[in-house]
Amino acid sequence: MSEKNAVPVEVLSPILKRWRNDPSALVQILREVQESLDWISPPVIDALTRALKLPYSKIEGVAGFYSFFYTRPRGHYRVLFADNIVERMAGSAALIERMCRNLWVEKGKVSEDGLLSVDTTSCIGMGDQGPALLVNNLAVPKLTEARIDQLCELIRGKVPLAAWPAELFAVDDNIHQRGLLLDHALAPGDALRAAQARCAWGGAGSGPNALVEALRQARLRGRGGAGYPTALKWESCRNAPLAAGKERIVVCNADEGEPGTFKDRVLLNTQADLVFEGMTVAAHALGAKRGFLYLRGEYRYLLEPLQAVLDRRRAAGLLGRAILGVAGADFDIEIHLGAGAYVCGEESALIESLEGKRGTPRNRPPFPVTNGYLDQPTVVDNVETFACAALIAQHGGECFAGIGTAESTGTKLLSISGDVARPGIYEFPFGVTVGEVLAACGAVDTQAVQVGGPSGTCLGVAEFGRRIAFEDVPSAGAFMVFDSRRDMFEVARNFTHFFAHESCGFCTPCRVGTPLLKNLMDKLANGHGSPYDFAEIENMNHLLRQMSHCGLGHSACNPVLDTIARFRPAYERRLSNQSFEPAFDLDRALAPARQMTGRDDEGAHLSIHCEEDQ
Amino acid sequence: MSEKFTLDGQEILFRAGQTIIQAAQDAGAWIPHLCYHPEFKPHGSCKLCTVTVNGRHMASCTTQAAAGQVVESNTEALNGERRTLLQMLFVEGNHFCPSCEKSGDCKLQATAYELGMMTPHFDHFYPSRPVDASHPEVLLDFNRCILCSLCVRASRDVDGKCVFALSGRGIGTRLVVNAASGRLVDTDVAMDDKALSVCPVGVILKKRRGFAVPIGERTYDQAPISEVKE
Numbered sequence: 001m002s003e004k005n006a007v008p009v010e011v012l013s014p015i016l017k018r019w020r021n022d023p024s025a026l027v028q029i030l031r032e033v034q035e036s037l038d039w040i041s042p043p044v045i046d047a048l049t050r051a052l053k054l055p056y057s058k059i060e061g062v063a064g065f066y067s068f069f070y071t072r073p074r075g076h077y078r079v080l081f082a083d084n085i086v087e088r089m090a091g092s093a094a095l096i097e098r099m100c101r102n103l104w105v106e107k108g109k110v111s112e113d114g115l116l117s118v119d120t121t122s123c124i125g126m127g128d129q130g131p132a133l134l135v136n137n138l139a140v141p142k143l144t145e146a147r148i149d150q151l152c153e154l155i156r157g158k159v160p161l162a163a164w165p166a167e168l169f170a171v172d173d174n175i176h177q178r179g180l181l182l183d184h185a186l187a188p189g190d191a192l193r194a195a196q197a198r199c200a201w202g203g204a205g206s207g208p209n210a211l212v213e214a215l216r217q218a219r220l221r222g223r224g225g226a227g228y229p230t231a232l233k234w235e236s237c238r239n240a241p242l243a244a245g246k247e248r249i250v251v252c253n254a255d256e257g258e259p260g261t262f263k264d265r266v267l268l269n270t271q272a273d274l275v276f277e278g279m280t281v282a283a284h285a286l287g288a289k290r291g292f293l294y295l296r297g298e299y300r301y302l303l304e305p306l307q308a309v310l311d312r313r314r315a316a317g318l319l320g321r322a323i324l325g326v327a328g329a330d331f332d333i334e335i336h337l338g339a340g341a342y343v344c345g346e347e348s349a350l351i352e353s354l355e356g357k358r359g360t361p362r363n364r365p366p367f368p369v370t371n372g373y374l375d376q377p378t379v380v381d382n383v384e385t386f387a388c389a390a391l392i393a394q395h396g397g398e399c400f401a402g403i404g405t406a407e408s409t410g411t412k413l414l415s416i417s418g419d420v421a422r423p424g425i426y427e428f429p430f431g432v433t434v435g436e437v438l439a440a441c442g443a444v445d446t447q448a449v450q451v452g453g454p455s456g457t458c459l460g461v462a463e464f465g466r467r468i469a470f471e472d473v474p475s476a477g478a479f480m481v482f483d484s485r486r487d488m489f490e491v492a493r494n495f496t497h498f499f500a501h502e503s504c505g506f507c508t509p510c511r512v513g514t515p516l517l518k519n520l521m522d523k524l525a526n527g528h529g530s531p532y533d534f535a536e537i538e539n540m541n542h543l544l545r546q547m548s549h550c551g552l553g554h555s556a557c558n559p560v561l562d563t564i565a566r567f568r569p570a571y572e573r574r575l576s577n578q579s580f581e582p583a584f585d586l587d588r589a590l591a592p593a594r595q596m597t598g599r600d601d602e603g604a605h606l607s608i609h610c611e612e613d614q
Numbered sequence: 615m616s617e618k619f620t621l622d623g624q625e626i627l628f629r630a631g632q633t634i635i636q637a638a639q640d641a642g643a644w645i646p647h648l649c650y651h652p653e654f655k656p657h658g659s660c661k662l663c664t665v666t667v668n669g670r671h672m673a674s675c676t677t678q679a680a681a682g683q684v685v686e687s688n689t690e691a692l693n694g695e696r697r698t699l700l701q702m703l704f705v706e707g708n709h710f711c712p713s714c715e716k717s718g719d720c721k722l723q724a725t726a727y728e729l730g731m732m733t734p735h736f737d738h739f740y741p742s743r744p745v746d747a748s749h750p751e752v753l754l755d756f757n758r759c760i761l762c763s764l765c766v767r768a769s770r771d772v773d774g775k776c777v778f779a780l781s782g783r784g785i786g787t788r789l790v791v792n793a794a795s796g797r798l799v800d801t802d803v804a805m806d807d808k809a810l811s812v813c814p815v816g817v818i819l820k821k822r823r824g825f826a827v828p829i830g831e832r833t834y835d836q837a838p839i840s841e842v843k844e
Contacts, residue, residue: 042794057779057792064781064790341783358780363658363676505761505780505787507659512702515785516736543698546671547661583737 007047011036016051023052024374026062026356028336030069031297035136038078039070065358065504066339067121068137068297077116077155080134084123084259085494086417086480092131095148096120102152116155122342122498123259124298127417127480128174128424136161137300140168169301173266174424177440179411180403181271181387182427188273189318191390195284198393201329202287209238211285215389217397219409223384224253224345225452225476227408230389233379236369238286240377249378250282250291250331252386253350257296257342258453259498260478263413264383266425268295268302271387272309276333278386280319281393282379283331291333292373294350297340306335342502346550347380348372349504360506361550384413384477404430408469416441418481428468435464437479445483448566453478454495455555458488458562488563489570493521495559503552510553513544517557523583524574530581534564534571619683621645621665626679634674634685635663644840645687646696646725648703648814649762650675652844654771657763660703662696662725693729700726705736706785708743708757709815715824716816718832722760723815724839739785748797751805751821758816759789765818769809777803789817 015032019025029048034040045059052059063069070078081087081096096107100118105111108119124139126132132141138161140151147168154164175182199210216231237248252275256264267275279291295302310333313319323329341359344350348362351373372378381389388410392400401409408430414437417423421442428437438446449459451468452475459466459473466473482491500518505511517540520533541557548554564571575581587606594604618625621638628637633656635645649660658676665674665687674687686692703722711717746754761780766789769777777798781790793800803810810818829835833842 046794055776055779055792056794057776057781057790060790061779061781064788065783067783358783363656363673500784503784505782505784508661508699508702508760511761511785511787512706515739516702519737539698543695547664547695547699549658549661 007043008037009047012044012047012051021051022356023054024354024356025336026052026054026059027066027339027353028356030059030063030066031337031339034069038076039073041071045071062356062358066297066341067501068340073110073114075110075114075116076158077161078134078136079116079118079151079155080121080124081118082122082124082126082130082132082134083120083494084127084130084498085491086127086260087123087130087132088490088494089418089482089486090130092143095131095143095145098145098148099152102149103155115158121298121340122257122501123261125256125262125265125296126171127260127262127415129172130417134298137297138169139171139298139301141171171265171269171301172424173270174422175266175270176422176424177426177428179427179429180391180400181267181274181384181411181413182425184274184391186274186277186390186394188277188313188316189324191274191277191394192280192284192318192324195281195393196324196326201284201323201326209235209285211281211393212238214392214397218388218392218400219397219407220385220388220392220400221408221470222382223388223412223476224382225258225456225474227470227474230381230385233369233381234282234285236367237377237379240370242377246376247290248286248288249373249376250279250286250288251347251350251354251373251378251380252279252291252293252333252383253345253347253380254293254295254299254383255338255342255345255350256299256383256477257338257345257502258455258476258478259495260415260417260450260453260480261476262415262417263425263477265299265302267383267387267413268299268306272306273313274387274390275383276309276313276319276386278388278390278393279333280323280331281389282381282386284329286377286379288379289330289332291331292354293333293335294344294354295335295337296344297338300337303335303337310335341504342498343504343550343552346552349550350380351378358504360504382476405467405469405471407471412468412475413477414468414475414479415477416479416481419443419446419483419486420481430469431467433465433467434459434473437468438464438481441481443481443483446481447484447486448482448488448491448563450478450480450482450491450559451475453480454498454559455551456558458491458559458566460566487570488567489521489524489574492559492563493518493525496521496556499552499556503556507547507549507553509544509547510549510556513540513548513553514556516540517544517560519583521560524571526583526585526588527574527576528581528583528585529571529575530577530579531575532580537561537564617679617681619679619681619685621685622688626685628679632679634665634667634672634677634679634683637679638674638687639844643687645674646693646729646840647675648721648725648760649764651764651812651814654764654767654812657767660699660760660762662699664695665692697726697729697731698735700729700731701733701735703760704731704734705738706741707759708738708740714758714816715819716758718827718829718835720816720834721814721839722758724834724842727834728838728840743788746791746796746798748799749803749821750799752798752803752810753819753821754789754791754798755817755819756789760815761787761789762814764812764814765789765809768812769807772808773804775802775807775809777801777807777809 647663
């Protein structure tokens with residue numbers, strides 16, 4: 001770095017110009033600034049305050065919220081290993097250690113020469129081809145020792161990322177079973193022409209809309225996990241009063257952050273046209289002119305390919321002005337990237353992030369359908385939901401409703417990872433049993449399945465007859481499989497670390513409760529557990545469920561309660577005392593001293609000394 | 615003002631648009647709270663004002679009053695949950711009441727007394743939060759911050775500035791000031807800013823004003839917080 005306080009205007013100007021000096025694009029501006037400058041320094045924030053007319057504290061607040069933004073130097077190469085339980089099972093810990101040793105850097109810290117940092121992050125959506133890492137937010141999957149050594153050489157040689165071998169960044173789709181969505185024969189524009197045949201763009205005023213009616217007939221429910229009827233959502237947004245100068249907004253939620261989920265990654269890579277077509281169908285029904293795809297930061301590598309699809313659609317008259325040549329049928333889509341915040345998958349937090357703010361869930365009501373993006377009526381739907389909507393526009397609701405169960409129509413994409421022969425994407429009709437899914441992906445000796453990710457449900461063998469459906473076991477798509485070798489306590493402990501890392505910090509119960517829960521699980525892992533701790537976990541669950549602001553806090557205790565109920569021996573063998581055991585351990589408290597003195601011999605350990613003295 | 619709901623069995627009249635806590639305060643009923651303040655837009659983050667509305671937990675500062683609601687607040691179950699929230703706030707920061715200038719005027723302390731919190735219960739986090747003594751007139755002791763954001767809202771909504779903001783995330787959430795140096799003296803703060811007088815705990819303190827009112831004669835020494843009008 002040359003001049004410490006120099007602000008590279010030549011870097012900032014084109015970024016600011018591209019985003020029209022719009023403060024609501026702050027998250028995108030910060031992302032692009034960091035891509036060029038490696039971190040977001042105080043002089044840069046200072047320059048942004050002037051350009052965007054935002055206070056320094058506000059920009060610092062936003063930059064400080066997202067885990068992929070750095071307000072301190074983190075090196076020119078910033079390596080983040082995915083730390084979901086599936087990656088751990090695949091041996092990520094040894095690979096992290098290998099890289100740290102190889103590059104002479106301590107995990108979590110920046111190397112002495114400022115060249116790089118190595119750390120962990122939450123699941124990056126590569127559970128079917130892990131272990132995986134992000135380097136400057138670009139995914140490198142299928143890690144092996146050889147691949148780690150190759151990465152180390154490239155980093156040591158200061159080779160620019162653009163010159164790294166492309167095969168390092170190759171991500172497989174791993175589609176093993178196709179259905180309605182993955183096997184459709186639609187060409188770009190087909191569903192839009194079908195929509196146009198059903199009703200005029202914008203649906204000709206109020207009253208029933210043929211597209212909404214088709215969704216209602218299909219009984220389509222949101223694929224993000226909660227299962228809200230899509231027709232109701234679109235109708236509420238359609239009927240929401242519009243203030244002067246306001247418009248309706250269509251948002252596609254591609255912030256696929258639930259650990260173990262990667263189906264949206266594959267949908268966007270293989271079916272981007274179908275997804276964008278679904279968004280345009282929504283615009284058609286709502287009379288919306290503006291749409292956003294909110295793509296999780298971990299999928300940064302998909303940005304250019306997706307933008308190319310949008311360009312192609314614009315050129316083909318399927319996006320932009322006068323879609324299909326219909327005057328007034330104007331709709332365009334902008335892609336915004338997240339920056340490492342799971343909570344932004346919650347729709348109101350996502351909207352805050354789209355507005356360039358901290359991704360904190362809003363107080364509701366009002367709901368996004370009436371007061372969403374910049375206070376305008378907004379529909380936020382999952383990637384898969386929009387893909388379904390496009391198919392329904394084409395084929396009608398009836399044929400869609402004929403698949404699946406009474407309350408869960410259509411198919412579901414499952415992202416299968418963990419102890420299976422063929423991890424990847426499987427499309428099943430709703431109502432498929434867990435056992436059928438396990439057979440399809442080649443799972444043997446399975447002891448548990450985590451359906452729907454950490455905030456979902458953990459099922460044991462006795463429950464493998466249960467069905468994937470909103471009325472039984474709902475799932476946004478994650479399906480993590482654990483065979484009998486796995487320690488289900490460690491699975492749950494990994495998830496508590498996840499929730500503590502991802503809590504937005506807005507409300508007291510979740511901000512403090514999730515790290516307290518994590519500490520409780522660590523206490524058990526350290527051999528300091530007692531039955532007293534079970535009661536503590538129960539109390540924490542009760543509080544988080546009753547008092548938390550959003551679903552993250554509500555479900556943060558699920559994995560622990562589920563595994564205690566089903567795999568209690570995994571907990572019990574960690575209890576060292578039958579009444580109470582304090583968390584504090586004097587020998588462990590001396591670890592920083594051992595690290596400072598570079599000692600780890602027997603004499604540097606207190607417990608061993610004590611035993612000798614006795 | 616003819617519509618009403620019941621709060622712990624007592625009928626409460628409310629005006630259209632009022633939240634449950636606003637109507638309750640007008641009627642002289644106390645619902646414990648920390649991030650709520652009648653002069654500012656409700657935030658809904660401390661969750662201390664959570665009540666049950668027709669059996670469901672809701673933050674009373676962000677929930678609109680509606681006719682016929684059955685609201686419960688002063689129950690052993692709810693007060694127990696509130697005690698846990700208070701314990702969480704105490705262990706999250708570094709609170710040493712006996713040496714704090716705000717002792718006796720502190721809403722966190724007074725609410726903990728009122729709800730009978732006897733111990734912190736949880737292990738302390740002992741975060742490292744350096745104080746900011748850069749300003750000649752004002753001391754910021756972040757150790758006591760409970761992230762209620764009242765100073766943030768006061769600065770933004772009343773003073774028309776952004777002297778304070780929240781940064782970080784999760785347990786690492788922290789109060790920051792509006793300056794590249796991170797120091798209050800370099801911000802546009804003015805001594806008559808509303809933001810300097812709304813802190814419910816002992817973060818924002820005027821310098822050279824220590825112990826002007828002796829311990830024992832302070833606000834909540836005179837009367838419990840449930841009886842002190844805001």
